[in-house]
Amino acid sequence: MxxxxxxxxxxxxxxxxxxxxxxxxxxxxxxxxxxxxxxxxxxxxxxxxxxxxxxxxxxxxxxxxxxxxxxxxxxxxLASEGQLHPIQKSFQNNHALQCGFCTPGLVMSAVDLLKKNSSPSEDEIREWFEGHICRCTGYKNIIKAVQEAITQ
Ligand code: FES
Ligand code: FES
Structure with a gap:
C-alpha cells in the first residue's frame, strides 16, 4: 500500500x-x-x-x-455553480449522445482539445478523438457539438 x-x-x-x-x-x-x-x-x-x-x-x-x-x-x-460547462451544453444541444456511456470521456477530451487548439478543423477533431469509441450515437453529432463549442 x-x-x-x-x-x-x-x-x-x-x-x-x-x-x-x-x-x-x-x-x-x-x-x-x-x-x-x-x-x-x-x-x-x-x-x-x-x-x-x-x-x-x-x-x-x-x-x-x-x-x-x-x-x-x-x-x-466540470459544471460550475449549477451551470453545465459549455461543452456539456453543446453535447446536449446537438444530441451528441444516446446511452451516454462514452460521453464523460469525450467531454473531458474535448475540453482538453479546445484548450490546446481553440479552433480545430473537423479533421483535427476526428484525429483527437481517435482514442474514443462510441458504440451507439455515431460520431457526426459529437463532431458538431465540438464545432458549436468552438464558436461560443
Ligand atoms: S476504460 Fe479506459 S480506455 Fe476503455
Ligand atoms: S452514446 Fe452510447 S456509446 Fe456513445
Missing part, C-alpha cells in the same frame, strides 16, 4: 492505495466518482478520460500511486 495526496475537483484527498490499484478504480470504487466510466479492458474506448494536471489521460492506464501530488478533474468537476 502507498499513501497519496491528491486534489480532485478542488477537493483534497489523502488515500491509501494498493501498488497495483488503477486510477479509475480509485475514482469509481473508493471515492464514488462514477461519472468516469470503464468501457473496455484494452485502453481503447476512452470512456475513462479525466484530466491530470490539466491534460486528458485515460485513467485506466495510470496507477493511482502515480498521481500523488497532482490535480485531477473528473466530469463531476
Amino acid at each position: 502507498v499513501k497519496i495526496n491528491i486534489n480532485i475537483n478542488n477537493k483534497a484527498y489523502s488515500e491509501e492505495v494498493g501498488d497495483n490499484t488503477l486510477l479509475v478504480e480509485l475514482l469509481r470504487d473508493k471515492l464514488g466518482l462514477t461519472g468516469t466510466h470503464v468501457g473496455c479492458d484494452t485502453s481503447q474506448c476512452g470512456a475513462c478520460v479525466i484530466h491530470v494536471d490539466g491534460d486528458s489521460v485515460k485513467s485506466c492506464t495510470v496507477l493511482a500511486a502515480q498521481v500523488h501530488g497532482k490535480d485531477l478533474t473528473t466530469v463531476e468537476g
Whole structure:
C-alpha cells in the first residue's frame, strides 16, 4: 500500500492505495466518482478520460500511486455553480449522445482539445478523438457539438 495526496475537483484527498490499484478504480470504487466510466479492458474506448494536471489521460492506464501530488478533474468537476460547462451544453444541444456511456470521456477530451487548439478543423477533431469509441450515437453529432463549442 502507498499513501497519496491528491486534489480532485478542488477537493483534497489523502488515500491509501494498493501498488497495483488503477486510477479509475480509485475514482469509481473508493471515492464514488462514477461519472468516469470503464468501457473496455484494452485502453481503447476512452470512456475513462479525466484530466491530470490539466491534460486528458485515460485513467485506466495510470496507477493511482502515480498521481500523488497532482490535480485531477473528473466530469463531476466540470459544471460550475449549477451551470453545465459549455461543452456539456453543446453535447446536449446537438444530441451528441444516446446511452451516454462514452460521453464523460469525450467531454473531458474535448475540453482538453479546445484548450490546446481553440479552433480545430473537423479533421483535427476526428484525429483527437481517435482514442474514443462510441458504440451507439455515431460520431457526426459529437463532431458538431465540438464545432458549436468552438464558436461560443
Ligand atoms: S476504460 Fe479506459 S480506455 Fe476503455
Ligand atoms: S452514446 Fe452510447 S456509446 Fe456513445
